[in-house]
Amino acid sequence: MNIGLTQEKVKELEKIALQIRRMVVKMVFTAQSGHLGGSLSVAEIISVLYFSELKIDPRNPNWPDRDRLVPSKGHCAPAIYAVLALRGFIDSGCLTTLRQADSILQGHPYMKSTPGIDMSTGSLGHGLSIGVGMALGERLKRSNFLVYVLLGDGELNEGQNWEAAMAAAKHSLSHLIAIVDRNRVQLDGPTEEIMPMEPLIEKWKAFNWNTISIDGHSVKEVSDSIQWAKQNHDRPSVIIANTIKGKGVSFMENTHKWHGRPPTREEYELAMEELGGEADE
Amino acid sequence: MNKTVAMRESYGEVLAELGEKNPDIVVLDCDVSHSTKTLYFGERFPERFFNFGIQEANMMDIAAGLATVGLIPFANTFSFLATLRAAEQIRTSIAYNYLNVKIIGSYGGLSDSYDGSSHQSIFDLAVMRGMPNIKIVVPSDSVETKKAVREIAVTSGPVYLRLCRNEVPVFFDESYEFALGKANVLREGTDLTLVVTGILLDRTMNAAEELEGEGIHCQILQVHTLKPIDHQAIAKASEETGALVTIEEHNIIGGLGSAVAEVLASSRPAPMERVGIQDRFAESGDYHQLLDKYGMSCRDIVNAAKKVLQRKLQQ
Numbered sequence: 364m365n366i367g368l369t370q371e372k373v374k375e376l377e378k379i380a381l382q383i384r385r386m387v388v389k390m391v392f393t394a395q396s397g398h399l400g401g402s403l404s405v406a407e408i409i410s411v412l413y414f415s416e417l418k419i420d421p422r423n424p425n426w427p428d429r430d431r432l433v434p435s436k437g438h439c440a441p442a443i444y445a446v447l448a449l450r451g452f453i454d455s456g457c458l459t460t461l462r463q464a465d466s467i468l469q470g471h472p473y474m475k476s477t478p479g480i481d482m483s484t485g486s487l488g489h490g491l492s493i494g495v496g497m498a499l500g501e502r503l504k505r506s507n508f509l510v511y512v513l514l515g516d517g518e519l520n521e522g523q524n525w526e527a528a529m530a531a532a533k534h535s536l537s538h539l540i541a542i543v544d545r546n547r548v549q550l551d552g553p554t555e556e557i558m559p560m561e562p563l564i565e566k567w568k569a570f571n572w573n574t575i576s577i578d579g580h581s582v583k584e585v586s587d588s589i590q591w592a593k594q595n596h597d598r599p600s601v602i603i604a605n606t607i608k609g610k611g612v613s614f615m616e617n618t619h620k621w622h623g624r625p626p627t628r629e630e631y632e633l634a635m636e637e638l639g640g641e642a643d644e
Numbered sequence: 645m646n647k648t649v650a651m652r653e654s655y656g657e658v659l660a661e662l663g664e665k666n667p668d669i670v671v672l673d674c675d676v677s678h679s680t681k682t683l684y685f686g687e688r689f690p691e692r693f694f695n696f697g698i699q700e701a702n703m704m705d706i707a708a709g710l711a712t713v714g715l716i717p718f719a720n721t722f723s724f725l726a727t728l729r730a731a732e733q734i735r736t737s738i739a740y741n742y743l744n745v746k747i748i749g750s751y752g753g754l755s756d757s758y759d760g761s762s763h764q765s766i767f768d769l770a771v772m773r774g775m776p777n778i779k780i781v782v783p784s785d786s787v788e789t790k791k792a793v794r795e796i797a798v799t800s801g802p803v804y805l806r807l808c809r810n811e812v813p814v815f816f817d818e819s820y821e822f823a824l825g826k827a828n829v830l831r832e833g834t835d836l837t838l839v840v841t842g843i844l845l846d847r848t849m850n851a852a853e854e855l856e857g858e859g860i861h862c863q864i865l866q867v868h869t870l871k872p873i874d875h876q877a878i879a880k881a882s883e884e885t886g887a888l889v890t891i892e893e894h895n896i897i898g899g900l901g902s903a904v905a906e907v908l909a910s911s912r913p914a915p916m917e918r919v920g921i922q923d924r925f926a927e928s929g930d931y932h933q934l935l936d937k938y939g940m941s942c943r944d945i946v947n948a949a950k951k952v953l954q955r956k957l958q959q
Contacts (some may be wrong), residue, residue: 427714474712474741483711486736492702493737496717503670503692504713526702534694596763 376457376582380406385640386445398438421451436488437471457603485563490523490589532571577605646813654786656681704730708737723749723765753893755809760928770898780870791822827874833861836887851945879911887951887956896920915955917948
């Protein structure tokens with residue numbers, strides 16, 4: 364059993380999360396298109412997954428026994444692309460081509476064009492079902508990998524998630540770990556105004572999942588909760604990662620206004636300053 | 645009269661046969677395995693059979709997930725549910741990624757006749773034809789069903805297979821060689837071509853006989869693969885006979901008629917008539933009565949043939 368992150372590792376993962384945020388803001392500014400709020404909220408989750416948890420190999424992105432990550436909230440693509448570059452799956456030079464014609468970086472993740480993407484997403488509500496299929500396949504193929512599904516909280520409005528939750532419990536898919544980015548803001552406003560999801564953890568419990576609620580901006584809590592999920596051998600597990608939409612840039616935090624709009628040059632420079640980076644780094 | 649066999653029975657049998665040969669074949673169903681006949685596979689290979697209850701959208705995405713790890717999922721439900729309820733799952737997860745999922749739409753056309761319009765599937769082909777990357781196969785009898793299933797199981801990429809619920813006459817024998825994407829000339833004739841897909845082959849054959857009695861010589865081109873359509877065979881039929889009638893158990897919009905018109909428009913345009921459902925919903929009733937009532941009687945085919953021939957002669 365993993366005894367938890369060392370102080371050094373915590374610092375490294377926090378540094379990477381900050382780096383992801385800077386790259387996200389720069390990418391969306393450069394493209395003048397993309398989703399900032401939901402990319403910034405997942406930075407710690409992504410950092411821990413790609414630099415501490417996922418059994419993956421950048422030199423062999425299609426390794427059959429690799430752990431899978433389904434980025435079901437596909438609009439966090441900038442964060443995923445940033446970490447794929449940091450992890451060596453893609454060349455960081457291509458990040459400036461995000462959302463442009465001929466780029467390997469589509470507006471939403473596309474498994475056929477980007478090494479390291481296990482499933483194309485973008486249209487919400489598909490990822491958990493796909494994860495169920497991967498986990499069933501893992502069992503049938505007698506492989507040994509974990510399937511992580513990164514879900515948005517607004518995304519949980521989609522009823523198909525709950526179909527998938529039923530199916531995962533029916534098949535006791537203990538190798539399936541869902542992480543909900545609970546940033547409480549969706550495109551049109553606060554989740555509890557648009558379509559109330561509470562009591563969220565009770566919903567998952569009622570669907571026979573193992574549940575845990577954490578601070579999604581604590582790399583230690585993210586890591587510990589994944590260790591906890593791995594210890595569960597009876598059922599699928601869900602980690603409700605409480606986060607802040609737009610985390611790290613004061614004027615982007617907790618508002619739906621930054622769900623899908625790019626920053627102006629001035630906003631970009633301010634954001635980079637807050638994130639401790641240079642605008643032209 | 646040829647003997648009649650239900651396609652879904654043959655499908656259930658061939659699926660179990662394939663399960664024996666290929667351990668990567670997995671079968672998914674949505675609480676209709678007694679209807680789709682996937683239960684035969686389920687009884688033989690319970691560890692590779694998944695019943696997801698009444699969750700078509702979920703099933704389709706699970707099939708996509710299974711395909712990503714190298715399995716060959718056959719996703720089964722009624723054709724209207726597969727192509728409408730789960731259409732977006734097919735598009736986003738299966739077609740876009742060119743995943744090796746076989747989508748089996750049972751109870752195609754009006755074949756769930758007594759259940760009425762809620763269960764009938766009259767524009768599944770239109771929906772699927774509009775989707776890039778998917779091959780579409782519509783067999784005409786039980787022998788062709790088996791051959792088609794064996795073929796699509798070894799063809800990489802997504803396929804939509806439309807099956808009929810009911811017993812239909814058997815035309816093909818075991819020596820028949822099914823070639824994906826290749827249309828069959830089943831009868832030679834010079835006056836016009838009857839282009840047919842699916843179970844209306846029986847009625848088309850009868851219509852051709854009747855027309856022959858009136859001195860009209862029909863060619864019959866049977867199109868089992870709607871996509872990719874056999875462009876060459878259709879253009880050739882147009883060139884050789886100069887008039888065509890399309891015959892399908894589907895809305896006249898978006899299915900075989902449209903596919904053939906598209907080919908003609910870019911090759912050898914000729915007068916053409918479309919036999920099928922005239923852009924309306926049907927109702928409950930006896931299958932054959934409904935086919936007659938909704939525009940797919942032998943008489944409808946004969947009349948369309950005469951009409952198109954007249955147009956040809958007036959040119």
